[in-house]
Amino acid sequence: MSELQSLMNIFISAAFAQNFVFIRYIALCSFVGMTTSMENAIGMGGAVTFVTVMASILSYVVYQFILVPLHLEYLQAIVFILTIAVFVQLVEIYLKKAVPSLYKAMGIYLPLIATNCMILAVALLNVTENYNLLEATVFSFGASIGYVLALVVLAGIRERLRYVKIPSILKGYPIIFFIAAFIAVAFMGLQGIAR
Amino acid sequence: MKNSKEIVRLGLILGLICLIAGFALSATYSITKDKITEQQRKALVQAQKEIFPDATEFKKIEIAETKVGSATLKELYECLSENENILGYIATASTPGYGGNIIFVLGVNSDFSVKGVKVTEQTETPGLGANIAKSQFLEQFNGKTLNDEFVVKKDVKPVTSATISSRSITNGIKEILNFTSKNVKEASK
Amino acid sequence: MSLIQIIIFSSGIMLALGIVFGIGLGYFAKVFKVQENPLIDEILEILPGANCGACGFSGCRSLAEGITSGKASIDTCRVGGEETVKNLAKLLGVSTDNISYEKYIAIPLCKGGKSLAMKNATVKGVKTCKIANNLKLNEKICTYGCLGYGDCVLVCPFNAIKMNDEGLPEIDPSLCTGCGLCVKECPREVIEIFPYKEKVLAICKNSEKGSAVRNACRVGCITCYVCEKKCPKNAIKMVNNLPVIDIEKCDLCGICINVCPTKTLSLIKALSAKENGKK
């Protein structure tokens, strides 16, 4: 029972208590750029979830079976980002040819993800928190759920932004950051729930 | 087949660039390697010195990193004075706090009362939870023994508006104190 | 772990990874080659390729596709800045004074203004196209045409769209850059992007037949096939009850425009602000 409980704990703290976008400020570039419309947000969220979970498993394997036995832990950052970038490029090439329909829906977001901060952050945090494989997968899944949640919430609000009168000086990005600030306050409230 | 030559060329170019990168990285790593380990130990050694000023040697007790309740014990040291008698023990441990893990060093006297506590790393809310690292809060633990309750608001005055952080560090100390005394009792038997 | 060992192992690992990934990528790129419009790659070549999504497209490749298909103007990408716009203009052979390029504009495909489309209800609630469309708050009988609450006006960054007194959007061709924001915004996709060339267009989206259209709107296309039959170049084909005119074949003779009983077809050139919406 306590094993499952600690997994739930990791999931909730990754998705809500330590939300990657609002509390840890990770992956803000795509967060601002991709929330212009809801289907962009969902498409991006789906792609990021898939890549984060796969990448965290991939980086766990690379870390445990190549870097640790040879005591080359200091190489972790560059090896992780290299494997992630190549993995994303391979998936993109494969999807474009083999599954064009899926590529149309999700693939166009893939090039964006190679330079997304969250994937590398999840891989590195798996190492610093020295999770085992199962915990790492749950952590990466939780993190991407938190990311998707953040994207969808902001995309929803941004779409309704059209029908609201905004002071001219705040038009464009300032108002989006203010909205993100208010959502961040809400997420800060969740910080105590998972320990 | 032309493009298999092309593929090999791609592989070689990427391989070559990675080789140069690998070489550069390992060179910098070897220069900075011992400096880094020394820095990491410096924080720990400094904390140990503060808790046991008169101890001259800290012998590492071979003990695996164990989970003690919600806290995890990382390392355990024996503090010896010049004439080799045991002054007490130093445990480095971590307990999940409000914003993330709190890493702290607990000094235990030979009579298993708390000699001193130092928080080396924490990510609590700045200005509120972060005050648990300050000495006014930590000094109240000095001299406490196992039969103290270690309960916030009872025998431990919490940091204002940071009850979760205070409670997590308090029961972290209690569990590690409990564990070190039990573990050392068996060892000395 | 002596220093030499570290150096050898690190370089060895990096070399191995590099070669494996290099060959892997090369092999994948060759085996899974996909034939695509070469222009996309040329444009991608010029775009910074940062895939940062700042332009609202999901990466430089989809922006390149957007530019080739005319959906995006060539200065959408801000990361590249002036330099990218100049190169793109050189590649696409367009002048860069006000970054005008092969002009595309948006055309609202609905003539059913207040005086022409029959009404069977009046709406009291929130007057925005998206909400009216989602909640089916239709004043007009025709459920394909323009709702007239001006979502497109709000979203247009160039203020090129104004609602005329008929309750239909009028797009000023000189201001419109064909960026497509209004196309995405209109819940009924009444507005579409077209190259701004002489062209005959069916200004109606109602894909139903005969009487259903007739009692909904006086200028809707009742699928009577007259234009298809009468066109000397048979450039017109009926696609789900709406005429589609083939640009190459059509020589703008205008027979179809006159012969159409409900005057749905219009010549696009003439379709500046005044023509739209009036009988």
Place this chain on the structure above:
Amino acid sequence: MRNLINIFKNGIIKENPVLIIMIGLCSVLAVSTSVVNALGMTLAFSFVLIGSELTISIIRKFVPKTIRIPIFIVVIGSFTTIMSLFLQAYLPDLNKSLGIFVPLVVVNCIIIGRVEAFSYRRGVIESLFDALGMSVGYGIVIVSIGFIRELLGNGTILGYQVFGPNYNPALFFILPPGAFIAIGIEIAILNRFLSKPKKVKEDGQDK
């Protein structure tokens, strides 16, 4: 020479990476809790940016199309790791306060963006000036946000008490939401004074 100065100025105002192009925000918001952190991050960031842009523009002839992203990432990654090793060895407390954002510099969208957009196609000197321009542009933003957040959230500048001991700081600015507000204000100010026609399109998007 004129052109080089333009490139340099370009990075600071016209195409300021953080405020105009809106990329590389992760590190700006996260690390700007104090001016010292902000300066530390700027130095780390500039070292990696200048190093990567120069290296890439030197070897840009040998970089084949299909594997250019992995090559860029290896180059940027190695500069980042070298920087983080030096940081761990010689500036441990700065390294601790920057935390996870030191290795995250490798995926900083500005670096990869500028390397692709600029140094992969331009000469070495131009890349150098572009890198310097971008770093100064980035530095100005992050230090100014750090200044606002430290002053209001902590009552200190560079660690020196400004408002006297009994100033009870508006903690809000040190906490995450404060960062969003601070950068929001900064962009609003920029909108106000530098509203160029191009801005209209951007504002229009969310009118």
